[in-house]
Amino acid sequence: MYSLKTAFSSLGRNAVMTVASIVTIACCLFLFGVFLLFAFNINYIGEQISSQCELQAFIDDAATPADEERILKEISALPNVKSAEFESKEQAFENYKAQLGMEYSESFEGMSGSDILRSSVKIVPDDLTLVKQTELAAKSVRGVARVVNREDIILKVVSATDIIKFGSLIAMLILLITAVFIIQNTIKLSVHAREEEIHIMKFVGATDGFIRRPFVLEGVIVGVIGASIAIVIIAFGYNMAVGGVTEFLDVFKLYSFSQLALPVSGGLMLFGIIMGSLGSRSAIRRHLKV
Amino acid sequence: MIEFRDVTVIYDNDIIGLENVSFKIEKGEFVFLVGKTGAGKSSAIKLLTGEIKPYAGDVIVNGITVNTLKNKKLPYLRRSVGVVFQDFRLLPNKTVYENVAFAMEVVRARKKDIRRKVPTILSLVGLSGRAKNYPNELSGGEQQRVCIARALVNSPAIVIADEPTGNLDAETADEIMKLLMEINRMGTTIVMVTHSEKIVNDARRRVIQLESGVVVRDEMEGGYALDVLA
Known part of the structure; x- marks a missing residue:
């Protein structure tokens, strides 16, 4: 007081x-x-x-739907993977068309996704500094043809x-x-x-x-x-x-x-x-x- | 009550304040500390209040060895040693009552005890009628009485009076001396530093004389002039 x-x-x-x-x-x-x-x-x-900067693991063309399911499961279980989402050839094709806009839609007439694109798994990593290790781990999954890493941007x-x-x-x-x-x-x-x-x-x-x-x-x-x-x-x-x-x-x-x-x-x-x-x-x- | 055992004080600039000083003051004694300026009186007073610590030797006050006392414990030593200053050191924005009560407030005394004790002490020093006055409304003698009341209010076993009459005329100085003698009669040990020959000679109490940091005389019922002027 x-x-x-x-x-x-x-x-x-x-x-x-x-x-x-x-x-x-x-x-x-x-x-x-x-x-x-x-x-x-x-x-x-x-x-x-960072959440937009994801890794993309492209799946071999020869993969069956069962393979694709296994690959998604295996990638999801890898360390440093926050989320993994499967994108089919058709989805990728639709996304690609949407990105380019209506004016080019005629150019794609008569084409389907399976002709030109691969299905893939989009991976969002937990820790961005460990993205290289995640890329290598994803590459080693059987059936993955190639992994695209936007490491430089990240x-x-x-x-x-x-x-x-x-x-x-x-x-x-x-x-x-x-x-x-x-x-x-x-x-x-x-x-x-x-x-x-x-x-x-x-x-x-x-x-x-x-x-x-x-x-x-x-x-x-x-x-x-x-x-x-x-x-x-x-x-x-x-x-x-x-x-x-x-x-x-x-x-x-x-x-x-x-x-x-x-x-x-x-x-x-x-x-x-x-x-x-x-x-x-x-x-x-x-x-x-x- | 107070004991100096081979006490030496050396200041930072290598000046010797006291050198192998030993004396003992018993409970209830009235002791004058005399000597020229620079003789070591202030060093002795500062040791008693814990302001400085000795370079060598022991200073014991009320059973407490001051030289080994931790700074944290210093306030508790000071509560048993009341100090009366030559320049009074009253707080100008507080009344006489508040100045005395302040000394109890800061050691966290209960309000009830403050209300009971302060008027008693003011009455002892003859200032009952001046409780509501401010220091600048008082004479020098009255201000010194307030200072004495403040030193006494926490019931210290020892009162150190550092030239308490130095700023007062002879008549007022006599009154203050009578008051200090009265306090001493009631059992409080008093150590008083003074340059007043008359006061020492009139009182005829124990005199400890210091010269260049050394005790040159310790005499019961001593006088002032004998050696100080020699």
């Missing part, structure tokens, strides 16, 4: 600095949240691209999302360090204003924890208020921004805020509390050495 009372009265005493640091923390955490949402969505888009997607995620992580780290520094300076002012009080507290036998607590609370309050503001802005801004982006980018799906509300809000709040606590602790450390 003493700590809470002292923390609030101290925040009130340095009102201008308190407001300034809350706003700055809110800005830092807002940017942090934006990067977090960005990273989540990049990951999501990466997953969507690996490019993986490395691009990794780079973006790493960049976001660095940016988030810089923002967090900045926020700790800001809170630290606010609390330093507070500590400076109460230097004599701290000195007397030490001499009458107050424990370090007791002296530190109001300052840590003060930092945590600044962090929590800053995080709350950032969460509100992000919650309102995100869905609007997603609406705008998907108008141009309707190939990929993006997360809605409600899907990310818990990890993003929880993350921002947690970081607000941790930064407030860390900033305050480092601000008062020197003053406890009496």
Whole structure:
């Protein structure tokens, strides 16, 4: 109770600095949240691209329907295979025609799928980095003539999302360090204003924890208020921004805020509390050495 | 109650604060610590409050060996040692009552005990009628009384008074001395640092004199002038 009372009265005493640091923390955490949402969505888009990048195992022309069934079963049971789907010659032919469009339909008159295409098994791998091993395993299945692997595209997607995620992580780290520094300076002012009080507290036998607590609370309050503001802005801004982006980018799906509300809000709040606590602790450390 | 056993203090800049100092102060004694500036008085006081640790030797306060005491345990030593400062060190935004109550609040005393004890202590130091005043509304003597009340309120076994009359006129200094003597009569051990010849000579109590970090005199019912001026 003493700590809470002292923390609030101290925040009130340095009102201008308190407001300034809350706003700055809110800005830092807002940017942090934006990067977090960005990273989540990049990951999501990466997953969507990866799921489209599948292996295709073409089946020998001589294979019977029973062989095709066995091949599908054997491929499904291979390691790193998320799903495997059989595509008959006719289905492949229909898909091919649909891809080329109506204007070329005359060129295919009198032809059937069995004349020009092979049946195949489309494989979606679990781990994209192990796709080479999956390709070799599929090739060794009896009756498989050839396996087409779009490894180059897959690996490019993986490395691009990794780079973006790493960049976001660095940016988030810089923002967090900045926020700790800001809170630290606010609390330093507070500590400076109460230097004599701290000195007397030490001499009458107050424990370090007791002296530190109001300052840590003060930092945590600044962090929590800053995080709350950032969460509100992000919650309102995100869905609007997603609406705008998907108008141009309707190939990929993006997360809605409600899907990310818990990890993003929880993350921002947690970081607000941790930064407030860390900033305050480092601000008062020197003053406890009496 | 207090024991220094071959205590040596060396500061970071190699200046010697105390050198092989040994003395013992029994419970209920009133002891003056005298000596020129730089003689080692402050080092001795700092050892008693755990502000510094000796380079060699043992400092024992209330049965606690200060030199081996972990920093975490230091607050508990300080609760048994009240400190009275020359410059009072009162909190200007707190009333007399709040300044004294503050010392109990920070050691987590119960509110009921604070409400009972603070008025009793204020009455002991003669400030019952000034409880609601702020420090800047008090005279120097009154401010020092508040400082004494704050040092006493947690019932320490020892009170260390670091030149408590240094900022006061002779008449007020006498009043503060009478108060400290009264507190001592009630059983509290008092170690007082002073430069006042008159106070030491009038009181005729034990005098420990330090010179260049060494005890040069330890005399029961001693005077001030004898060696300090020599």
